[in-house]
Amino acid sequence: xxxxxxxxxxxxxxxxxxxxxxxxxxxxxxxxxxxxxxxxxxxxxxxxxxxxxxxxxxxxxxxxxxxxxxxxxxxxxxxxxxxxxxxxxxxxxxxxxxxxxxxxxxxxxxxxxxxxxxxxxxxxxxxxxxxxxxxxxxxxxxxxxxxxxxxxxxxxxxxxxxxxxxxxxxxxxxxxxxxxxxxxx
Amino acid sequence: xxxxxxxxxxxxxxxxxxxxxxxxxxxxxxxxxxxxxxxxxxxxxxxxxxxxxxxxxxxxxxxxxxxxxxxxxxxxxxxxxxxxxxxxxxxxxxxxxxxxxxxxxxxxxxxxxxxxxxxxxxxxxxxxxxxxxxxxxxxxxxxxxxxxxxxxxxxxxxxxxxxxxxxxxxxxxxxxxxxxxxxxxxxxxxxxxxxxxxxxxxxxxxxxxxxxxxxxxxxxxxxxxxxxxxxxxxxxxxxxxxxxxxxxxxxxxxxxxxxxxxxxxxxxxxxxxxxxxxxxxxxxxxxxxxxxxxxxxxxxxxxxxxxxxxxxxxxxxxxxxxxxxxxxxx
Numbered sequence: 001x002x003x004x005x006x007x008x009x010x011x012x013x014x015x016x017x018x019x020x021x022x023x024x025x026x027x028x029x030x031x032x033x034x035x036x037x038x039x040x041x042x043x044x045x046x047x048x049x050x051x052x053x054x055x056x057x058x059x060x061x062x063x064x065x066x067x068x069x070x071x072x073x074x075x076x077x078x079x080x081x082x083x084x085x086x087x088x089x090x091x092x093x094x095x096x097x098x099x100x101x102x103x104x105x106x107x108x109x110x111x112x113x114x115x116x117x118x119x120x121x122x123x124x125x126x127x128x129x130x131x132x133x134x135x136x137x138x139x140x141x142x143x144x145x146x147x148x149x150x151x152x153x154x155x156x157x158x159x160x161x162x163x164x165x166x167x168x169x170x171x172x173x174x175x176x177x178x179x180x181x182x183x184x185x
Numbered sequence: 186x187x188x189x190x191x192x193x194x195x196x197x198x199x200x201x202x203x204x205x206x207x208x209x210x211x212x213x214x215x216x217x218x219x220x221x222x223x224x225x226x227x228x229x230x231x232x233x234x235x236x237x238x239x240x241x242x243x244x245x246x247x248x249x250x251x252x253x254x255x256x257x258x259x260x261x262x263x264x265x266x267x268x269x270x271x272x273x274x275x276x277x278x279x280x281x282x283x284x285x286x287x288x289x290x291x292x293x294x295x296x297x298x299x300x301x302x303x304x305x306x307x308x309x310x311x312x313x314x315x316x317x318x319x320x321x322x323x324x325x326x327x328x329x330x331x332x333x334x335x336x337x338x339x340x341x342x343x344x345x346x347x348x349x350x351x352x353x354x355x356x357x358x359x360x361x362x363x364x365x366x367x368x369x370x371x372x373x374x375x376x377x378x379x380x381x382x383x384x385x386x387x388x389x390x391x392x393x394x395x396x397x398x399x400x401x402x403x404x405x406x407x408x409x410x411x412x413x414x415x416x417x418x419x420x421x422x423x424x425x426x427x428x429x430x431x432x433x434x435x436x437x438x439x440x441x442x443x444x445x446x447x448x449x450x451x452x453x454x455x456x457x458x459x460x461x462x463x464x465x466x467x468x469x470x471x472x473x474x475x476x477x478x479x480x481x482x483x484x485x486x487x488x489x490x491x492x493x494x495x496x497x498x499x500x501x502x503x504x505x506x507x508x509x510x511x512x513x514x515x
Contacts, residue, residue: 029320030255030258033258033313033317036313040310043306052297052298052299052302053299053302056299056302056303056305056306057302059306059307059309059310060302060305060306060309060346063306063309063310064305064306064309064310064312064342065309065339065342068312068313068316068335068338068339069339071316071335072316072332072335072336072339135298136299136302136359
């Protein structure tokens with residue numbers, strides 16, 4: 001067994017282990033920490049595939065920024081495990097969650113099938129030459145030519161989310177005037 | 186190949202740890218003199234053996250684990266704050282390429298072509314050690330310290346990342362080795378190609394954000410001892426505390442080394458061997474850090490946040506836009 005296979009097996013096992021433990025943890029903070037473990041292992045897999053840029057971005061954006069914020073919120077709300085887990089959720093959200101799970105599973109099966117049996121990955125990858133695969137240049141070229149509109153749409157979506165968050169935060173702080181933060185100003 | 190790499194890894198790790206140890210000596214000595222004291226004098230000449238004495242003291246202290254901590258996270262936290270700091274040195278070129286017994290040896294552990302992104306990816310993971318320490322300790326002071334740490338590091342990471350985009354735009358590469366080679370010059374003005382002259386604003390932003398990222402004065406909110414006892418590492422003692430302590434210095438050395446590489450030409454310089462130049466530049470950064478600590482009072486928390494978002498962030502964006510315009514018109 002060469003070292004590449006060993007690294008692949010270790011990081012694949014760690015990624016799946018992290019994802020599984022994330023689902024089965026009762027404590028939300030521990031859950032987030034397992035998610036980080038899983039994402040770092042996934043980044044290793046990307047880097048091993050030669051997609052250095054995607055691997056680095058996965059760590060910077062997901063593990064570095066998004067999950068810190070996530071952890072931050074959970075710690076602020078101080079959710080210790082087992083508080084809201086006891087009561088069953090309303091029937092509509094029960095149906096929705098199974099539907100979404102089914103959808104994601106179907107998508108996964110589709111992707112795996114197309115990768116294994118038709119000898120073709122997602123379409124974008126095929127257009128780049130093999131030695132350039134996963135480099136910053138090739139990702140940027142695809143992103144700013146072929147996928148420009150989805151890229152810009154995604155950024156508008158993020159902008160809308162930011163504006164929404166600001167609006168909600170402002171509304172709440174106006175309603176209670178005795179906030180210590182207001183006094184300092 | 187594997188043998189050479191292993192030797193490089195061992196040499197770099199030993200060098201960084203030694204650097205950390207004697208940075209603590211330097212800090213105590215320099216701050217001492219700034220405050221009209223002598224600093225450490227007893228252990229060895231000029232107190233030079235003080236780090237060893239400290240190490241022996243810390244390793245023989247009792248390792249106290251308070252009741253009510255989250256055991257696993259509590260144990261992992263110091264390690265998780267130490268490892269990212271060390272990983273940065275994997276991509277920093279520390280000397281000119283050398284030839285030994287007919288082998289070309291690159292004086293960098295791993296010459297990644299996304300070197301800068303690697304540095305930022307790794308440093309962005311450093312916050313988890315602090316967050317886990319604060320959360321797992323089960324103490325109010327620790328939790329407050331780690332909340333501050335995460336808020337501060339997220340806020341300053343944005344400007345930190347943007348501050349070096351200017352360099353990337355000019356140089357058109359993400360590899361630290363290529364960046365260093367670009368800054369070399371054979372003329373009398375050996376420093377003429379250093380990026381600090383092309384990106385002065387970028388350098389100031391990098392310096393400020395780097396201090397905030399490493400939680401040093403005047404931005405050491407997460408461990409403000411007059412407010413939070415010791416912040417996120419309040420409940421730690423013995424070697425676990427020492428690991429946090431060393432990782433703070435390793436972080437300082439890491440941002441100093443990256444700063445010297447990006448803005449001051451890394452190992453480039455005339456007459457002296459390249460490794461001496463590199464160490465000299467890192468030393469200047471470290472001295473500047475300590476100098477700041479001896480000079481400035483601590484920021485207030487809301488000042489820190491508004492400074493980060495309302496001053497540094499717009500300046501960083503401005504720097505990127507102006508640089509991009511210049512590069513496009515060139």
